Amino acid sequence: MELSIIDSLKAGGKKLTKARKAILAVLEKNALPITVAEVHAGLVKARTNVDLVTVYRNLAMLQELGLVNAVGFHEGQMRYEVVHGRAHHHHIQCRGCGKIIDLMLCPLKKLTKLIEEQTRFSVDGHALEFFGWCPQCR
Amino acid sequence: MELSIIDSLKAGGKKLTKARKAILAVLEKNALPITVAEVHAGLVKARTNVDLVTVYRNLAMLQELGLVNAVGFHEGQMRYEVVHGRAHHHHIQCRGCGKIIDLMLCPLKKLTKLIEEQTRFSVDGHALEFFGWCPQCR
DNA sequence: TGGTAAATGCAAGTGAGTTGCAAATGTGGT
DNA sequence: ACCACATTTGCAACTCACTTGCATTTACCA
Structure with a gap:
């Protein structure tokens, strides 16, 4: 809990x-x-x-x-x-107006294990942000 | 080319x-x-x-x-x-000594399409960095 | 080679974030 | 409820990454 x-x-x-x-x-x-x-x-x-x-x-x-x-x-x-x-999640920000939206996803669990094996680091976090243009600024 | x-x-x-x-x-x-x-x-x-x-x-x-x-x-x-x-790639940095290592991978191509569909943003970039502890600092 | 737009150096400025220290405030024990 | 004390707060001054304005220099093209 x-x-x-x-x-x-x-x-x-x-x-x-x-x-x-x-x-x-x-x-x-x-x-x-x-x-x-x-x-x-x-x-x-x-x-x-x-x-x-x-x-x-x-x-x-x-x-x-x-x-x-x-x-x-x-x-x-x-x-x-x-x-x-x-829940653990990430974000996307518009390069035009700066607006931020939640992305309720994270594709990095399996990848983290792979990285730990390959690098011998113990991985305890990551930063993932997306950038683009929102419908209004496009 | x-x-x-x-x-x-x-x-x-x-x-x-x-x-x-x-x-x-x-x-x-x-x-x-x-x-x-x-x-x-x-x-x-x-x-x-x-x-x-x-x-x-x-x-x-x-x-x-x-x-x-x-x-x-x-x-x-x-x-x-x-x-x-x-090639497009990402990095991991040690929280102890600050050392950085290249990670020759990126799991985000498919996900980017999905995000574009869900958010109506046009996605043109992302930032992905990992953090952890290297073998020496662990 | 000479004219011109782009690039550079210097100095001063901006703004996020930090640090030191004295005064204020939660907290746990009685 | 009160006291002792560590934690927290506010203020002022500071650090440091990065930017801006402007006069001088430099690369490029005819």
Whole structure:
């Protein structure tokens, strides 16, 4: 079974602070990965004053605990999404407008085993993003 | 057939400058994707004085022409490798020492078609990197 | 060889992300 | 409920990859 968010924090010796609750709430409200600035803007809109640096520190920490997922489209900044029981998945981003869509698939399980055999690395993660043009920008 | 590097530059209205030749030479010497700073260091070592900003501008241009390939491991900087007739491939990086290895495979051709059908995007690229621990760091 | 667009170097700027430190705040034990 | 204490937060300053503006230089073509 999966640990609850609170249990995961406790298991990592972390406190359940106001900032942390608010950050997770903003992420939960967004289905797609958002930037640190967008998380911060969400906090401001929810009248929760949390410094930007606190957002950075918490996202890094939540990522280490496996509670959030970092996604990068080589935009010069990272994006984050909650894990929270969602299935492992990937994304596609439009090169025109930047729109992101979830792709509920991953073809890499078998391949990972093959890579482990061939390289002698122990593989513990991968980044897979697609790029293209959405119907509106095409 | 594939255009030569010189032909590709000409086709794009680009000049074959000393800086450009030297940058491509440094990339050709390196089998794996290297950072902009590493390209620049390679130029200095080869006694070719090219400003760092020129390296940035040329790598961006060479990427647009499809002559070099940008690879990102979410390290806060990009890496570049020459395309030059090499087969499409991906990489794995060690989380311990940062070592990178070529993976001469790509499982995404069929999947790309499927994504195009499902999302109505026209897919024109993808980023796929693996992460893990190499035998020395494990 | 000379005219011209493209390319370069330098300096200054942008913006994401980090670090140090003093003040504030959860938490677990009593 | 309170206290002790480690964790967390905010602020300010900083780092570093990358970009931009502009005057000078260079490759190319007639």
